[in-house]
Amino acid sequence: MAEMMYWQAILRAHDEELARDPLVFAMGEDIGVAGGTYKATSGLYAKYGPERVIDTPISENSYTGIGVGAAMLGCRPIVEIMSVNFAWLAMDQLMNNAAKIHYMSGGKIRCPFVMRVPGGTAHQLGAQHSARMEKVFMGISGLRVVTPATPRDAYGLLKSAVRSDDPVVLIEHESMYNLKGEVPDEEFFTPLEGVEVMRPGRDLSIFAYNISVHWALQAAERLAKEGIEAEVIDLRALKPLDRAGIAASVRKTHRALIVEEDEAPVGVGAEVMALINEDAFFELDAAPVRVHAKDVPIPYNRRLEKAAIPNADDVVAAAKKLLGK
Amino acid sequence: MEASDRKRLLREMLFARRFEERCAQAYQEREIGGFLHLYPGQEACAIGVLEKARKGQDYVVTGYRDHIHAIQCGADPKEVMAELYGKETGSSRGRGGSMHIYDVDHHFMGGYALVGGPFPLAAGFAKAIKLRGGDEIAICFLGDGANNQGTFHETMNMASLWKLPVLFVCENNLYGIGTAIERASSEINQYLRVAPYKIAASQVDGQDIDVVMAEAEKAITHVREKKEPYFLELMTYRLRGHSMSDSGAYRSKEEVEQWAQRDPIGIFKKRLEEAGIIDAAAFQAMDEEILEQIENEIVRFALASPEPRVEDLERYVYVAEGA
Incomplete structure (x- = not known):
């Protein structure tokens, strides 16, 4: 059992899933060359290359939609939204497409899509960087919404989210990326349901x-x-x-x-x-x-x-x- | 192209016309609910482009005017009609409706109600194709109205930047819902709007299926071989309203009549008659046979099919465990 920080746990989950399945890919603003605002994807660009660790333009709605489209063909994208307020811009693709496609196709198309968003207030970031949107996500039929409080769950929930055949929104927290906690050395999965x-x-x-x-x-x-x-x-x-x-x-x-x-x-x-x-x-x-x-x-x-x-x-x-x- | 194929294409266009007209009738009879957007006038676009695609292999997506695109990909018209009737046997098991037809077996990846929503989905299909290493392409059919959405600009930028194999087909029918293109778009030539994104593009007549096929072949070859996007604008016109609840007040009778002279079925029929491939009697027989098929096979199937069970209301919200 190793002690690691929340961001390191997220990084470990990314790394394991990218290594395991060539159809897993990560995308978002500054996640590649820059390694991610909270370092949660650092080093992955060098390891997996630009086709699988993708730096996107600042176009939240459409790169979310690109992730959804890829998921419809069996890929397992992990889309990072840099700050939770920006997820409002992606709500069309998340709510109208990701959350609805499985149901409105009569169960014929799956959407194994993951969105990671750092939620919450940090330190004096002002009204446009401090949103807490869980109430919005949890009001959308078809989505799964999970939120890790510890490094252990930051790892285990992301692992489960990537393996899930449903679209999952994972709400992290800007003030918790440096939080330390014990994470078991062996692979494990935190269930997407249950207290x-x-x-x-x-x-x-x-x-x-x-x-x-x-x-x-x-x-x-x-x-x-x-x-x-x-x-x-x-x-x-x-x-x-x-x-x-x-x-x-x-x-x-x-x-x-x-x-x-x-x-x-x-x-x-x-x-x-x-x-x-x-x-x-x-x-x-x-x-x-x-x-x-x-x-x-x-x-x-x-x-x-x-x-x-x-x-x-x-x-x-x-x-x-x-x-x- | 063989005479038999040209005759088949004429039949496909006429079938599309009659299918949609029958939908309108069922809507007026209240057999079909919701919103209903029909395709008459634009048949040469979907049918011409998809004739040059690898049907059932290339991944196709479109907006809410989607019945004919689905059928041309290979969807069973009986299942499409059953979907409109809200039946369990429908393409989406009665959960989608007219605007959300799916046929995953034939790679028809759906119709979508949010204008501009499919742009990034199509780019996502292309991204998946690229990761898997296949040589299929993604084809996105949308109208001119969609090009005023942010997703148009965002997706064109990324599709070009990342060299995604996706063909964007703009069916420019000159109206975004009920607003004329010159009142909504500062550049009315839609193919010019992708130039800043360095995407190859062209604009051709969408009423003449021969013209559509010739240009589509070039466009598809470009996407498949160069593995990068292409934007094809087809100038067309819908002969009916935007949806069944359209008053038509925004365009003149003269304009509609003028475009009716350029009906894609009329243009192609005349060409086949001149080539001696079909005559008036054979066309009449074709039409009757289509009407018979629609009534006795397709509508009958939809009517006879069961509705979804209320007990299954919550099924498909999530993927069932072990499914």
């Missing part, structure tokens, strides 16, 4: 994903010192959501807190709350609570940016509120 219990507990369930898993884990640590045992659940797969896994935790703790980096309206928290309502309402001892970003375009100013995005303190406060403490 993972990151820390068991009995007093409340904290549902989180991507970077908010870390806020939840920090909060759980602090709560434990006060005698509160929080169960931290990494949702990991946002579409399809594991409703049975969510309900199972609520049945155990009877209290639910959802932590998301995104604004609340029409978000992951709203969806998880709805599922809890539908599947485990009578198990609840208190009304579920959401911790989420303020409903504002992300500001540049450091203090304002910090105030817009939740953190572990907010999770601790919300947990206590949920427990009436």
